Amino acid sequence: MAAQRPAHEGRERSADARSSQEHRNTRQRRTVVEALDTLEDFHSAQDFHRIVADRGGRVSLATVYRILQSLEDTGDVDVVQGDDGQALYRKCSADDHHHHLLCRRCGAAEDIEADVVERWAEQVGAASGYTQIAHTIELTGLCAQCTREVAGSS
């Protein structure tokens, strides 16, 4: 019923409620985490599977899903729901809350901090009597590069 909601809500999570569970340090887990660390932007589980495969890693799709899910539980990845309904994962780089600006065409991603919006969200929520406001904010557009390319070909 509720709409999209990224792993990170507007609220901060207690710094100890995540990570360092008793996960077994398997090759596939290491492989996926490494891929995750390498990539800057959001990718689907299927993407990770392919990416890992391209790099010579061999991890079954089901396992990729399981690992990603486990990382989601421990708060080590950000998750957003893609347009087409597939879940997109990205390493949780900063511990602080932040948002993204994605290029619709090439997938590039930039982090953007948004004090303004943080405040705005709290404000609007409060005005309607809502509490525990969390927000999902994603900006998409065409990066400078793609803007040029698109202009050139049209």
Add this chain to the structure above:
Amino acid sequence: MAAQRPAHEGRERSADARSSQEHRNTRQRRTVVEALDTLEDFHSAQDFHRIVADRGGRVSLATVYRILQSLEDTGDVDVVQGDDGQALYRKCSADDHHHHLLCRRCGAAEDIEADVVERWAEQVGAASGYTQIAHTIELTGLCAQCTREVAGSS
């Protein structure tokens, strides 16, 4: 690849690029649209199918999907991707661009206009050299009612 993007982008759509196509006025279309008009908050296609059925309407699931899709194209519904990856539809009450504040607990939804953010989005995008900025902004929280109820039971 790109992240969630609601029916309404940050851009305004030309007031005539939507609605009033040459859709045939079929019983099933009327039925679905009526349900849509009745309900205030977001519901999945499957929800609509069931709701319509409960009211005695007989519209196949596939058709519900097709109608909802067509309404999306004409800009007559707002669409957001639910947590579990299912698309949620709601009638587009206002003609202007707006966002939502949803209650995580009871699903209530409020419209919120957000000039501030509109401007902010443009600004941030431009600062990074991005063009054609679109934004997805969803606020979730606990409505006043639910806030009370939750407080009472914990």
Add this chain to the structure above:
DNA sequence: ATTTATGCAAAGGATTTGCAGTATC
């Protein structure tokens, strides 16, 4: 040795599509 993780294949759930039949314009 125990216990958790992995692979594979099958199962699920949401959404789409092909096609023949039907309703609308």
Add this chain to the structure above:
DNA sequence: GATACTGCAAATCCTTTGCATAAAT
């Protein structure tokens, strides 16, 4: 009557699961 719309069932796509096996502690 032509054409768009519907229903049904099959087909996709993403994701989850059951189960036997392999690996980690």
